[in-house]
Amino acid sequence: MSVDSLNAVCPYYTMYPLDFPLRVLKEHGKRGDWVIDPFCGRGTTNFAARLLSMPSVGIDSSPVAAALAQAKLASAEPGRVVATARSILKAAKVTTSVPKGEFWKLAYHEKTLLQLCQLREALLTECSSQTRILLRAIILGALHGPRPKGKPSYFSNQSPRTFAPKPNYAVKFWSERDMHPDDVDVVGIIKARSERYLAEPPPNVEGKVQLGDSREADTFSNVPKARFVVTSPPYYGMRTYLPDQWLRLWFLGGPDYVEYRQPEGQLEHTGADHFSSEMGRVWKNVATHSTKGARLIIRYGGIHDREAEPMDVLKASLVDSGWRMVTAKAVPDSDSGRRQVRQFQSEPKKAITEYDVYCHRA
Known part of the structure; x- marks a missing residue:
């Protein structure tokens, strides 16, 4: 590290x-x-x-x-980030709203998706502390990515890690290869990533x-x-930043589908x-x-x-x-x-x- x-x-x-x-x-x-x-x-x-x-x-x-x-x-100690994730999941209500549809069924195991929704809801409600800001970023980084041969390091089925898979293409890809999402250890992945990224903190600086x-x-x-x-x-000409990050945008409170319209606040490429x-x-x-x-x-x-x-x-x-x-x-x-x-x-x-x-x- x-x-x-x-x-x-x-x-x-x-x-x-x-x-x-x-x-x-x-x-x-x-x-x-x-x-x-x-x-x-x-x-x-x-x-x-x-x-x-x-x-x-x-x-x-x-x-x-x-x-x-x-x-x-x-800045936050890895243990505090993990403890916050555990605390959120322990206190979460079972009635959390979960996205439906073929994409979501194939992208995440049912249990994994429920836990992600519980974490999402809690972080949308409160994310002002440094610990929660770091937990949110760690989850965003693990939200989608490739499936390794060993221990899972991402929450999703096989996916790109830099940009979100487009639903129609992804469903076709997974279905043709009979690929189903694993029941991953959500807290375990957060723990491994917290220890990797937060073990040696940089200096505290105003900003x-x-x-x-x-x-x-x-x-x-x-x-x-x-x-x-x-x-x-x-x-x-590069104007697909948000559509290409639609899954991470969903976790931050966006819709559970891809929006291709030009959002407000973006430079116009007309x-x-x-x-x-x-x-x-x-x-x-x-x-x-x-x-x-x-x-x-x-x-x-x-x-x-x-x-x-x-x-x-x-x-x-x-x-x-x-x-x-x-x-x-x-x-x-x-x-x-x-x-x-x-x-x-x-x-x-x-x-x-x-x-x-x-x-x-x-």
Whole structure:
């Protein structure tokens, strides 16, 4: 176990590597500098800042992302997390509402699904303590994933671990292979994961993560002025974040089916110019909440089904934003990481080159 184990609490297919924000903040920052990530995703920048004793603020419009990022700033002993899970299940009512249908029947054993629903209901009612925030993240990480040959480490039938299986495809897949969900030890899985991720806690550092829309100025009303903004915004055309995380979204209070509509608070992908303009609103907001001499560092790339050149989209977003672009460096391993261009079951095309873009406050 290591001090950075908590960063792996839940996979997220758009995550960027921890070494990116760590390197940037080590090279240019110092202990105590405030850091903002207005597209924080699962909180990698916030966690890097925590490791370096730098306070941070993370903002994301996805409930899944915000829940995971909040866990990156929390601390609790493994035993307390397990005890909380046991206490919830012991006190739970049998009448808990359980989703119905072929997908749910094949995705989870009946007993497992009931316990997940009991945990879900309790955490939806109260999840303000650090112990419960970490328990929630640990459950989200174990909610779906592959079935190992040995002891189960996920609650579900065979599934991807980074994104939720789509119901029709999953039912067909499981039925054709006669695959049925195991009666897993829910508390045992929580215990194993708690001990893995929480055995060596990182330093306690001031910070917060909030669910919100970074385009809106009010989102930053209580945000301290930061010396660094380190982030990776959505690539133009990537708009399936919530549908691809629908099971984790369900656990956080969402519907028990996939919703494909564009949710409120998400950047709109109706055109490259509009997308750049909307992203520019975010850069203006973080400029207002940054110190003199602050730096904005952005990792950015693109996907293959959009004709717009990614760097053109990003450069347009920086016009009159309060930031001046200084340099852009190609990421040498763009194709090796699991980034926004690499998802679903099929073999992805060669990744479009990603860039680390460095800006100074104008």
